[in-house]
Amino acid sequence: MVTINDLADMIAGIANVRIVKKHVPGPQGVRGRNSDNTRLSRVLGWEPEISLESGLARTYSWIEDQVRANLHKVLEVDAGPVETSI
Numbered sequence: 001m002v003t004i005n006d007l008a009d010m011i012a013g014i015a016n017v018r019i020v021k022k023h024v025p026g027p028q029g030v031r032g033r034n035s036d037n038t039r040l041s042r043v044l045g046w047e048p049e050i051s052l053e054s055g056l057a058r059t060y061s062w063i064e065d066q067v068r069a070n071l072h073k074v075l076e077v078d079a080g081p082v083e084t085s086i
Helices: 004-015 038-044 052-079
Strands: none
Touching: 004 052
């Protein structure tokens, strides 16, 4: 099981940033949810091929590429050709 804290740490590591988590008082809501994929595997014959962390890393990289490309387009339109180093 992956907690929200684990997920935040995982994504921060992928992004190569340091975060400080601040827990604030508030309603507890659902204390947790677990996913049991055995039925999915049994009925559909499907199992994940990559880990959560690997999938997040691939997704982060794709989003970063999209943001970088769009930023470059915006800067070009606004100010003419521009070199960016993000």
